[in-house]
Amino acid sequence: MHKILLFTLFQVLICLTINVYAQDCDVSVKDDRGKMKPWTEGAANSKAYRNLFLEAGYSQEAIDEKLEKAWYDLFEGPDRVYFEVEDSLAYVSDLKNKDARTEGLSYGLMVAVQLDKKEVFDRLWRWTVKYMQHQEGPSSGYFAWSVDPKTGIKNSDGSASDGELYFITSLLFASNRWGNKTNINYYAEARRILDAMWRKNGTEGVKNVLNTEHVQITFVPHEGGYDWTDPSYHVPAFFEIWSAYAKDGHEKFYQAAADTARAFLHRTTHPKTALTPDYAEFSGEPHSRGKMGDAFRYDSWRVPMNIAMDYSWYAKDRQWQQKYANRIQDFFFCEGLKTYVDQYNIDGSTPSWILSAGGYEKLRHSLGLVSTLGSASLMATHPKGWKFVDEVWNAKLEPYDDGYFDPYFDGFLYLFSLMHLSGNYQIITPEN
Secondary structure: HHHHHHHHHHHHHHHHHHHHHHHHOOOOOOOOOOOOOOOOHHHHHHHOOOOHHOOOOOOHHHHHHHHHHHHHHHHOOOOEEEEEEOOEEEEEHHHHHHHEEEEHHHHHHHHHHHHOOHHHHHHHHHHHHHHHHHOOOOOOOOOOEEOOOOOOEEEEEEOHHHHHHHHHHHHHHHHHHHHHOOOHHHHHHHHHHHHHHHHHOOOHHOOEEEOOHHHHHHHHEEEEOOOEHHHHHHHHHHHHHHHHHOOOOOOHHHHHHHHHHHHHHHOOOOOOOOOOOOOEOOOEEEOOOOOOOOOOHHHHHHHHHHHHHHHHHHHHHHHHHHHHHHHHHHHHHHHHHOOOOEEEEOOOOOOOOOOOOOOOOOOOOHHHHHHHHHHHHHHHOOHHHHHHHOOOOEEEEEEOOOOOOOOHHHHHHHHHHHHOOOOOOEEEEEEO
């Protein structure tokens, strides 16, 4: 009898395990709005951007109010992450880590240029140049990834490649939107970074942001991080922008980098769950040289949004990107639309350890991930994509039940998602 019970329990455990790894749950969903019908032409050609909130049934007035509220919360409200200092400077702070990061400054710049906030953009850029950018030495033109905003002292002289990626793209957009004859020559600033990047020859370990052998963005442009990468840094749409507007003689390389990034994303996403590791080898395999980065954690949240951006702007990889959106939304739907957590092994199992944030070591249903999964609906073909849009619409930037609150990372991913889903995250051309 005991043997039979043990065998039955073993069978139950096996079935539960299969359900976790294979996601054999019922992913069928009925929605009055029917199957989603992603556009088949990118905005680069169509000059049009999809307002998925409007399609979902929300009014344009309510959409505009929600976007304005998100801007207010991050840049003006009592829990803002944007701070004006001195006469004409401002910075963005990762409040939970008490520093200013190239990630945050570059996100602030991208939001400002997208929403036509020139004064905010200029303030942020002046602070970035003054306190983050190296003016001499082997790292000249690059940026220190972390600075103490109270003292202006660099916490680290090293660079993180995603900062340079966003800085260059934001500056090219600013040049297209506002021209270069006001108080800042945005194009010259972008070219300064790009030209410096191409001059890096390994002196004191400083290298190109892009690994020229593998034609992929590096984790950091330094020895030790030049020969591997971060999947969330692979933003094909941005390399398309560089190819079109940098005009530095490397246009073909940037186009190749966009194509290579798309191919890399195919390799690094799990075939069943569509999850990606935080860090990866150029082959796409999880980064194997240390404990960090082999699982789907905070960095990886950004991947669905980056792929959605590429679909919206260029739609050059439509078939795979649509299947990717369906796969990753299926996985999280099976985990529970309102209860899925924010860290997994890429096969969908629970990781053996939890990466802490803000002093909290806890799995939670995070706003940042809710937001990026919603943006994936721009590519989705199944009815459940509407449910993920609704989840973003109903989400709020507010403290969690245990007191944890991150208006910085959660906040920016939420704002970016609102911009994507309302058609307000666009290719800014000189014609605009």
